Amino acid sequence: MEASSATKRALGASSVPWSEARRSRMPWDAAYRYLLGTFALFVFVVAALIVYECARGASPAVLAYGWRFLLNTDWDPVAEHFGALPYMFGTAMSSGLALIFAVPLGLGTAVFLAELAPKRVGTVVAFVIELLASIPSIVYGIWGFFVLAPFLRSAVEPWLGTHLGFIPLFQGFPFGIGMLNAGIVLAIMILPTIVSLTRELLLATPRSLLEASLALGSTRAEAIAIVLDSARPGILGAIILALGRALGETMAVTMVIGNTNRISASLFAPGATMSSVIANELTEATSALHQGSLVEIALVLFLLTLLVNAAGRLLVLWATGGRRDVAGAV
Amino acid sequence: MSPERSDLPGGLSSWRRTMNVVALAGAWLCAAIVILPLALIVWHLLARGVPGLNLAFFTHMPKPVGESGGGMANAIVGTLILVAIGAVIAVPIGVGAGVWLAEYGRGRFAAMVRYTADVLAGVPSIVVGVVAYGLVVVPMHRFSAMAGGVALSILMLPTIVRATEEVVLLVPRSYREAALALGAPRWRAIQEIVIPSASAGIVTAIVLAIARAAGETAPLLFTALNNRFWSLRLDQPMASLPAFIYDYAKAPYEDWNRQAWTAALTLLFVVAILSGILRLSLRRSHGGR
Numbered sequence: 001m002e003a004s005s006a007t008k009r010a011l012g013a014s015s016v017p018w019s020e021a022r023r024s025r026m027p028w029d030a031a032y033r034y035l036l037g038t039f040a041l042f043v044f045v046v047a048a049l050i051v052y053e054c055a056r057g058a059s060p061a062v063l064a065y066g067w068r069f070l071l072n073t074d075w076d077p078v079a080e081h082f083g084a085l086p087y088m089f090g091t092a093m094s095s096g097l098a099l100i101f102a103v104p105l106g107l108g109t110a111v112f113l114a115e116l117a118p119k120r121v122g123t124v125v126a127f128v129i130e131l132l133a134s135i136p137s138i139v140y141g142i143w144g145f146f147v148l149a150p151f152l153r154s155a156v157e158p159w160l161g162t163h164l165g166f167i168p169l170f171q172g173f174p175f176g177i178g179m180l181n182a183g184i185v186l187a188i189m190i191l192p193t194i195v196s197l198t199r200e201l202l203l204a205t206p207r208s209l210l211e212a213s214l215a216l217g218s219t220r221a222e223a224i225a226i227v228l229d230s231a232r233p234g235i236l237g238a239i240i241l242a243l244g245r246a247l248g249e250t251m252a253v254t255m256v257i258g259n260t261n262r263i264s265a266s267l268f269a270p271g272a273t274m275s276s277v278i279a280n281e282l283t284e285a286t287s288a289l290h291q292g293s294l295v296e297i298a299l300v301l302f303l304l305t306l307l308v309n310a311a312g313r314l315l316v317l318w319a320t321g322g323r324r325d326v327a328g329a330v
Numbered sequence: 331m332s333p334e335r336s337d338l339p340g341g342l343s344s345w346r347r348t349m350n351v352v353a354l355a356g357a358w359l360c361a362a363i364v365i366l367p368l369a370l371i372v373w374h375l376l377a378r379g380v381p382g383l384n385l386a387f388f389t390h391m392p393k394p395v396g397e398s399g400g401g402m403a404n405a406i407v408g409t410l411i412l413v414a415i416g417a418v419i420a421v422p423i424g425v426g427a428g429v430w431l432a433e434y435g436r437g438r439f440a441a442m443v444r445y446t447a448d449v450l451a452g453v454p455s456i457v458v459g460v461v462a463y464g465l466v467v468v469p470m471h472r473f474s475a476m477a478g479g480v481a482l483s484i485l486m487l488p489t490i491v492r493a494t495e496e497v498v499l500l501v502p503r504s505y506r507e508a509a510l511a512l513g514a515p516r517w518r519a520i521q522e523i524v525i526p527s528a529s530a531g532i533v534t535a536i537v538l539a540i541a542r543a544a545g546e547t548a549p550l551l552f553t554a555l556n557n558r559f560w561s562l563r564l565d566q567p568m569a570s571l572p573a574f575i576y577d578y579a580k581a582p583y584e585d586w587n588r589q590a591w592t593a594a595l596t597l598l599f600v601v602a603i604l605s606g607i608l609r610l611s612l613r614r615s616h617g618g619r
Contacts, residue, residue: 028515028517029515029516029517031517032516032517032520032521033430033434033517035426036426036427036429036430036433036434037430037434038426039422039423039424039425039426039427039430040426040427040430040431040435040439040440040443041443042423042427043423043427043443043446043447043450043487043488043491044442044443044446046450046484046487047446047449047450049461049465050450050453050457050458050461050484053460053461053464053465054457054460054461054464056464057460057464104360105360105363105364106360106364107360108356108357108359108360108361109357109360109361109364111357111360112357112358112360112361113361115357116354116357116358117361125361125364125365128365128368129364131368131602132364132367132368134541134542134545134601134602134605135368135371135545135598135601135602136544136545136546136547136572136597136598136601137455137545137546137547137548138545138547138572138575138576138594138597139371139375139545139575139594139597139598140371141576141579142575142579142590142591142594143370143371143374143375145579146374146378146579146587146591147370147374188367191364195364219346219347219349219350220350220354221349221350221352221353221354222346222350224353225353244452247454248452248453248454248455248456248457249454250454250455250456250547250548251547251548251572251576255576255579255580275454275456275548278456278459278460279456279548279551282459282460282463282551282552283473283551283552283555294460295460295464298456298457298460301454301456301457302453302454302457305452305453305454305457306449306452306453309448309449309452310449313448
């Protein structure tokens with residue numbers, strides 16, 4: 001059922017299960033249609049409100065700084081100097097770190113689920129990953145703060161510091177709270193997106209590809225590599241969608257990143273992201289410029305996630321031939 | 331011509347055989363590592379949350395700073411109220427828009443609505459909070475439960491719209507044709523045949539959206555804020571479980587930290603279990619994999 005309606009839509013056929021013959025013969029029909037159409041219009045209105053409200057709120061900062069806002073590094077509410085660069089750096093670094101952890105693990109797990117897992121094991125693993133997706137952000141935050149941070153502080157970071165301390169990434173005091181912690185927590189949070197989308201993509205590739213490869217004498221792993229290769233654009237889309245989720249993530253990151261306005265090369269150092277600074281300061285911002293700067297950060301974040309999500313969604317849609325049940329699974 | 335590999339006739343080279351085993355073992359290992367965090371999170375939530383789990387936690391009010399004990403009755407009720415406000419706003423709009431997309435949704439406008447819903451689903455929740463702050467809190471000059479509800483409704487909307495469209499499209503075409511053949515106008519066919527047939531799926535979609543919204547913290551920080559006292563007024567700040575977890579986890583009191591764990595356990599139980607079961611049942615009813 002799902003597949004057939006998706007195919008119909010993909011072929012450009014009408015997905016609307018009505019003939020047009022009866023259209024507008026009954027006045028109530030038109031009224032009902034417009035009533036429902038109004039609700040659909042509301043979806044637009046909400047989106048427009050978000051854009052309008054962000055743009056309006058950000059205007060003091062935009063007028064005061066222009067593009068320099070994105071390059072300034074100081075953030076001083078008392079002297080009223082504001083710049084977003086440290087927060088953009090923090091967002092980029094924590095999200096990038098999350099991708100480094102999550103992409104290999106996610107792809108491996110997706111391969112396992114799609115190609116290797118015995119049926120019962122696969123069902124259990126898939127269920128657990130669905131559960132991971134539904135855990136509230138704040139629960140990840142409290143876990144990262146009380147459990148992961150002490151572990152990193154006492155075990156992982158000192159070890160990395162002694163053995164790999166010649167690389168700037170692993171220098172500095174092991175706080176436990178900081179970029180590394182945020183990267184790990186974010187990685188756990190975006191794993192479900194990568195795993196479930198990639199798994200769908202792998203299952204959607206023609207079996208003949210795998211079988212042909214095996215028939216030519218490939219090992220199992222080589223045949224799977226062929227399948228992975230053919231799904232590459234979609235997988236890239238899945239990774240980009242996961243990045244979109246990591247960029248906007250707030251509570252968990254706010255609790256584990258340390259919230260200092262600093263750009264540091266070290267993974268151990270505390271930092272701040274665009275979302276964490278908004279969460280920390282918006283209720284306390286008194287001046288119009290401070291508030292405007294925070295809303296401008298929200299605006300930039302919004303546009304950034306918009307761009308990233310649009311790119312990812314297009315890739316996944318294109319790779320699956322318009323199956324919205326895959327592309328919408330985020 | 332490439333130099334000949336040292337493949338022995340009648341077998342794979344040992345290199346390829348080793349790589350095969352390594353790669354497949356790697357995939358198994360990845361799956362095991364991915365399961366690990368969930369196991370750890372659930373374990374720690376149980377280990378640290380269960381000791382604080384008692385009747386007082388659910389029925390008592392928070393104690394003043396410095397006194398131990400007390401509970402989060404107001405936060406539990408507050409979360410329910412906030413989610414209810416969000417649902418009251420988002421459900422009619424979302425279901426209406428979803429049904430419209432499924433039944434009439436063709437052409438450029440429908441494509442744009444679909445795309446907008448997809449975009450809305452990707453908006454970070456903190457941005458939604460900023461918007462609700464600007465739209466409701468600033469004009470009202472105070473933090474309020476209403477503002478929190480508005481923020482949650484924006485977060486619920488895209489889930490409800492898209493899931494409703496999906497389940498309404500699953501209603502067989504023959505149902506509609508039968509209704510029309512019996513002389514029902516189209517709107518009655520939709521209202522009395524199509525929507526009731528899809529109602530189980532629609533309810534699932536709504537509960538899924540509610541479960542997700544109940545765990546949201548970021549948009550509540552500067553809309554509903556938090557409240558240590560009992561309040562049912564919609565124009566006043568309102569307590570919520572996520573906000574309490576955040577405040578209590580940051581606090582330097584051992585007792586508060588313990589209560590934060592218990593609250594997190596409660597939240598996880600409600601949100602994850604609910605939506606986990608629903609996702610499974612949704613998938614089964616779709617007849618998918």
